[in-house]
Amino acid sequence: MKKLITFVFSLLLTSFYSVAAHAQDTIAIVLSTLNNPFFVSMKDGAEAKAKDLGYKLIVLDSQNDPSKELSNVEDLTVRGVKAILINPTDSDAVANAIRMANRANIPVITLDRGASRGDVVSHIASDNVAGGEMAGDFIVKKLGDDAKVIQLEGIAGTSAARERGEGFMKAVKASHMDLLASQPADFDRTKGLNVMENLLAAHPNVQAVFAQNDEMALGALRAVQAAGKKVLIVGFDGTKDGIAAVERGKLAATVAQQPSLIGALGVETASKVLKGEKVAKNIPVPLKIITK
Template sequence: MKKGTLILVSLLLVLMTGCSLEPPEWAKPNKSGNLEDMKLGLSISTLNNPFFVSLKDGVVAEAKKQGMEVIVIDAQNDSAKQSNDVEDLMQQGVNALLINPTDSSAISTVVQTANSLGIPVITLDRSAEKGKVEALVASDNVKGGTLAAEYIVEQLGKGAKVIELEGVPGASATRERGKGFHAISDTQLDVIAKQSADFDRTKGLTVMENLLQGNPGVQAVFAHNDEMALGAIEAIQSSGKKIAVIGFDGNIDALNSIQAGKLTATVAQQPELIGQLSVQAAKDVLQGKTVEKLIPAPLKLVVKE
């Protein structure tokens, strides 16, 4: 009986050790203080979106400039996968984590784990609801939503009938862009329908097709990102209607669509700059400097010239 108990205790100890997120000695972060020895872990919500590809490129370019190594992982818009990815990055001994959350709530647990291990966290474009984040590098999403609503009022007048295509539920960018938009639209526009299309172009097409059938009087669409806006344009063109569409991000496909006279406007961000600023923030934190909790990247409304 005693022998059996000893075996059970031994197995439990092995399991506990295996489940620990403490990286092995060979993978623990280098504490030399030299940037050349520093390793950053970058978790991107999805690389199936040109905006986040540009954001990643900004991180990689700036890290190379600073002489820092970057490990990039694509969460593929799966919050569970992203949490596992970030745990893997911690196991690889990164000095700092740069996280572009798929879901601001779901990522909180691994942010808190990083906190317990002393690994600083910088978030990009979207925040984490819980845990200590050294800095959020992002555009002013609330202001961007407001810019979109003001433009629709300016172009179509008060009371214009609008459909809103929302982003991923739970993402801070979805909440903030919606908040800014509704600060104007609730009193000056008529939002006749709104539905999530998960920041995805194909879903933007499908959702828009369905919403057009039930809302024939729609005059404009505000999409929380360009990918959904571009999908919505395909649905609108197939219907033969003429409806203004305003996106958000300013990715290359959206800018080309504006010049081609298809997409009406986009609230343009600077994803590469967001990436660059996040690396600079990580560098400052690793060197013991204080950084601002919110590091803004400028945005502007882009229309056809």
């Protein structure tokens, strides 16, 4: 009887440690939206790397809603994940979610978009300022210093929109391009189409458009085609659809990020943190401009 009790206790103990180890192997990625090919690629990169390194990965979609983002992170703290990768819906609003994770002693790594407050172990992103400047320089190279341009901005409050705009404005000021208008279209293809239709009516002499992501660039392209105009359009992100449009000669260029690599580096960095290794506060991911 004593041997049986010892055997059962041993089984229970093994089961306990197995569950504990499993929990220790769980990390999460919280994405601003999965209704955008860029973030789907980021998710795919994270999933592949997690499988590679032997981690269970929980994927949550914030649907571009800061309150949903906060509830996602709250859920993860209850589920006891060991690290959180987060692509913020808004650089300011995400602070509450990050502080919640901080209080639960869960390390946080931001992807693509930074956070204005809260304790973040590492931030992994492309140099958005440099990318915006690359887009502006490309337009100048193609059309000259006095090109008449429009900028379609991303979601106000995100570091990506702010930084890409900052870089583009550097190129505008350096070259004396004529910026006819700069208006948000929230990184969305349909909004890119609608905003561009209105801007084309107001500024029929536009020669070029810089859209702060490929989704808005593709929306702008539809508006330009419907108006029967010839306008040089530059996107940002290097999504599958964006690159395909460049190859077909529809978009002039896209500043290519590597979203899959950003996701993979996020998981890799989380793994290092959980092993007690030191990681860089900022991890840059290279950019390149893709043309036909």
